[in-house]
Amino acid sequence: MNELSPILVLEVTVRTLAVCGLALAASLVIGLPIGVWLGRRRFRGRVLGVSLVNSGMGAPPVVVGLLVSMLFWRSGPFGFLEWMYTPTAMVIAQVVIALPLVVGITLAAVGALDEDWELQARTLGIPPLYRAWLLLREIRLGVLAAVIAALGGILSEVGAVLAVGGNLAGETRVLTTAILMYTQMGEFELALAMASVLLGLTLVLAGALTVVQQGGRS
Amino acid sequence: MSGARPALSVRGLSMRRGAGRSVFELEVEELDLWTGGALAVLGPNGAGKSTLLRALAGLDVPRRGRIERRVAGPVTMVFQRPIPFAGSVEHNVKAALSGQALPRSERDERVAEALEHFDIARLAGRDAATLSGGELRRLSLARAFALRPAVLLLDEPFDDLDASGQEALSLDLRRAIAGTDAAVVVVTHDLRRALLLSDRIAVLREGRVAQQGEREDVLARPVDTGVARQVGMSNLIPVRFEPPSHAVVDDQHRIPVLPREEPGAVAWAGIRPERLKVDVGRGEGQPIGKGRVLTVVSDGVAVTVTVSWAGHELRTHLLAGRGLARTIAPGDTVTLSVRPEDIHLLL
Numbered sequence: 001m002n003e004l005s006p007i008l009v010l011e012v013t014v015r016t017l018a019v020c021g022l023a024l025a026a027s028l029v030i031g032l033p034i035g036v037w038l039g040r041r042r043f044r045g046r047v048l049g050v051s052l053v054n055s056g057m058g059a060p061p062v063v064v065g066l067l068v069s070m071l072f073w074r075s076g077p078f079g080f081l082e083w084m085y086t087p088t089a090m091v092i093a094q095v096v097i098a099l100p101l102v103v104g105i106t107l108a109a110v111g112a113l114d115e116d117w118e119l120q121a122r123t124l125g126i127p128p129l130y131r132a133w134l135l136l137r138e139i140r141l142g143v144l145a146a147v148i149a150a151l152g153g154i155l156s157e158v159g160a161v162l163a164v165g166g167n168l169a170g171e172t173r174v175l176t177t178a179i180l181m182y183t184q185m186g187e188f189e190l191a192l193a194m195a196s197v198l199l200g201l202t203l204v205l206a207g208a209l210t211v212v213q214q215g216g217r218s
Numbered sequence: 219m220s221g222a223r224p225a226l227s228v229r230g231l232s233m234r235r236g237a238g239r240s241v242f243e244l245e246v247e248e249l250d251l252w253t254g255g256a257l258a259v260l261g262p263n264g265a266g267k268s269t270l271l272r273a274l275a276g277l278d279v280p281r282r283g284r285i286e287r288r289v290a291g292p293v294t295m296v297f298q299r300p301i302p303f304a305g306s307v308e309h310n311v312k313a314a315l316s317g318q319a320l321p322r323s324e325r326d327e328r329v330a331e332a333l334e335h336f337d338i339a340r341l342a343g344r345d346a347a348t349l350s351g352g353e354l355r356r357l358s359l360a361r362a363f364a365l366r367p368a369v370l371l372l373d374e375p376f377d378d379l380d381a382s383g384q385e386a387l388s389l390d391l392r393r394a395i396a397g398t399d400a401a402v403v404v405v406t407h408d409l410r411r412a413l414l415l416s417d418r419i420a421v422l423r424e425g426r427v428a429q430q431g432e433r434e435d436v437l438a439r440p441v442d443t444g445v446a447r448q449v450g451m452s453n454l455i456p457v458r459f460e461p462p463s464h465a466v467v468d469d470q471h472r473i474p475v476l477p478r479e480e481p482g483a484v485a486w487a488g489i490r491p492e493r494l495k496v497d498v499g500r501g502e503g504q505p506i507g508k509g510r511v512l513t514v515v516s517d518g519v520a521v522t523v524t525v526s527w528a529g530h531e532l533r534t535h536l537l538a539g540r541g542l543a544r545t546i547a548p549g550d551t552v553t554l555s556v557r558p559e560d561i562h563l564l565l
Contacts, residue, residue: 114301121303123275123295123371124361125317134313137304 004190013197016174019087019161020154023094027102027150030095032143035106036135040118050107056100061093065163068093072164085166090174093160098150105149109142110135144213148206155202175201223288225401226251226274226369230283233266233273244269244425246283251369251401253289258412258433259405260448261422267405270422271295271371274403289401291368292317296361298373300354302346307338307357310346314361332364335394337386352383356390363394370400376411388414409450413437421445437490439562446488446564453489453532457563465563471528474504474558486564493560494534496523496552497542503555511550516543527554 038049070076072084072092083089114120117138121131136143158176165172167181175198182191228249235242244266251257251274259267272278274285275295287293303310311329320328333339336356341349346357355375362370375391376384388411395402395415406412412419413433420430421440428448429441440446443454455473457465462477465487473487495502509527516522521536521543532554536543546552 114299116297116299117301119277120295120297120301123277123293124314124365125292125294126313127317130313130316134303140304 004193009193009197011170012173012175012178012194013201015087015172016155016176016198017201019090019174020094020151023091023098023154024147024151026091026095027098028143028147031099031102031146031150032106032136034099035103035146036110036139038103039107039110039113053100053104053107057104059097059100060159061097061157062159062163064096065093065160068096068160068164084164085168085172087165087172089164090161090172093164094154094157097157097160098154101149101153102146105142105146106139109139109145112142113138141213144209148209148213151205151209152202155198155205222252222254224250225253225287225289226293227286227288228274228283229286231273231280231285232282233269233278234281235269235278242266242269242425244273246270246427249420249427249430251403252418253368253401254399255418256395256402256404256416257418257420258416259403259420259422260407260409260412261428262448263407264424265422266425267422268298268373269425271373271403271405274369275371287368289368291400292365293369293371294362294365294367295371296358296373296375298377300351300358302349302354302357305346306342307333307344307346307349308342310357311361311364314364318365328364328366332360335363335397336360336390352379352387355379355387359387359391359394363398366398367400370398370402372402372404372406374406375404376406376408384408384411391415409448419449421448423448440488440564443486443488443564446486446562451488451490451562453491453494453530454564455487455489455528455530455532457485457487459483459485459563459565463558465561467528467530471507473506473556473561475561475563476558478563480565483565488562488564489532489556489560491522491533491535493556494532495555496525496534496536496546503557503560505553505555507554508551509554511546511548511552513548514546521546525552525554 038046068089071078072081072089073079121134126134156176158180161174162177165177167173167177175194179191179194179198182194228246231246233244259270261267273280275293303313308329311332312325315325315328330339333342336359338353338356338360341353349357359375376387379387392415404412404415417433418431419433419436421428423444429436429445437449440449440451446454455467457467457473459480460466461479463475465473465475465485467473507527509525509532512524512526512531514521514523516538519538521538523534523536523546525532525534
């Protein structure tokens with residue numbers, strides 16, 4: 001029987017936050033520009049791209065876990081990297097889950113902007129980087145919605161991280177995989193402790209983001 | 219336009235927008251924008267006004283021809299729908315200056331000046347998203363003027379404003395234009411506002427420049443009936459020219475014109491409404507006969523009187539609340555007069 005140790009809970013919590021934080025940051029860095037691009041540009045194949053994004057928003061995490069596992073399995077195309085059962089593989093799986101959410105919500109936010117917004121900024125001679133910053137300010141409510149959705153999705157996700165991380169103690173165990181494991185072992189005290197932390201994290205982070213988002217509403 | 223020089227020159231420009239059946243082509247052989255001058259671009263819907271403006275702003279690439287910048291400085295455009303940036307009114311104007319490496323003090327000075335100029339300084343701290351339509355227009359203009367542009371392109375700057383809003387904004391805009399050396403282009407369907415702001419006129423029709431020139435010249439001497447209607451020469455009467463100085467409408471009606479030599483030509487006589495006089499004393503033109511008043515419509519400033527004469531409906535304007543305008547009524551018989559120099563013959 002395992003002991004309920006604050007250090008154990010803290011270790012798993014810190015790893016959870018690190019994996020989810022990195023995955024969220026990567027999703028935003030990759031997803032925001034793609035969302036803006038898909039939302040503003042008209043090109044052949046755009047509808048296909050948007051449909052892929054929309055389908056991706058509902059992709060089952062366990063299937064994502066399976067696909068990422070196949071990529072990083074020893075015999076897979078990226079097997080030589082030896083990332084299977086590492087936090088890196090978990091971050092990648094979570095990015096795959098969060099990316100469509102970030103792209104989809106961003107493109108919807110950008111699509112609601114006046115179609116001449118960018119041209120107006122350009123004709124005022126505003127430099128590209130500052131223009132990007134203005135655009136982010138413009139769609140900040142949508143961006144925060146994307147952050148809330150993505151964070152909620154990856155923080156509570158278990159199928160993909162279990163498939164690619166393997167729930168190795170001290171290496172890839174995160175709150176969701178720990179809760180699942182302790183529940184299956186009948187160690188409800190530990191499972192409940194981890195679940196309380198996860199629930200608390202979800203509430204605090206989503207709450208804080210919502211406060212920021214609604215504070216930004218004019 | 220003393221000291222004026224070309225700011226932007228268009229040569230052999232060809233633009234194409236749309237695709238398939240909805241393709242639209244704009245061809246402009248020659249058009250110059252002058253520093254310190256304002257060009258009003260008039261024309262019916264679909265004539266190519268916005269296409270021309272977008273080309274001048276460099277937003278669309280010409281298929282052929284060129285648009286030459288002849289002066290340094292920003293070329294900026296104010297769109298028909300005001301598009302504010304998220305943030306305060308002051309932030310909006312500052313954002314517009316972000317591309318110019320200005321010392322903070324000069325930047326703040328320009329922001330304050332632009333807000334003052336368009337009477338929105340009291341709104342500096344307000345979120346731009348909470349502004350009314352009129353205030354947003356003023357913000358768009360303040361943002362553009364703060365740049366001190368070399369070329370300023372205005373697309374329907376009075377759209378969706380009520381009469382008093384238009385009046386106030388047009389006066390502020392006129393003052394702002396007078397205080398800059400920018401070459402200004404105003405696209406508007408409102409002839410009165412266009413005339414208030416511009417010193418040159420270009421009339422577009424079906425993607426071509428039907429006429430361009432000094433304002434008074436285009437107003438007084440349109441090249442055809444289409445341009446005449448576009449520039450407010452609404453009284454167009456089919457006539458036969460009888461040398462040396464008469465335009466004959468029918469057996470009973472003739473209009474005196476300046477002497478010229480084109481015998482027997484079928485033509486149109488154009489008279490601007492403000493040049494057609496009703497019931498005036500001697501010295502104000504030559505009488506052309508009597509007509510019957512059909513309608514009298516006042517907008518509080520001007521009274522538009524429609525008179526039936528020789529089977530045509532002619533229009534004239536009177537100043538509201540003064541003289542004849544106070545007594546004239548539908549059904550009245552009035553004498554019409556014009557000066558020969560105010561008759562424009564379109565042969």
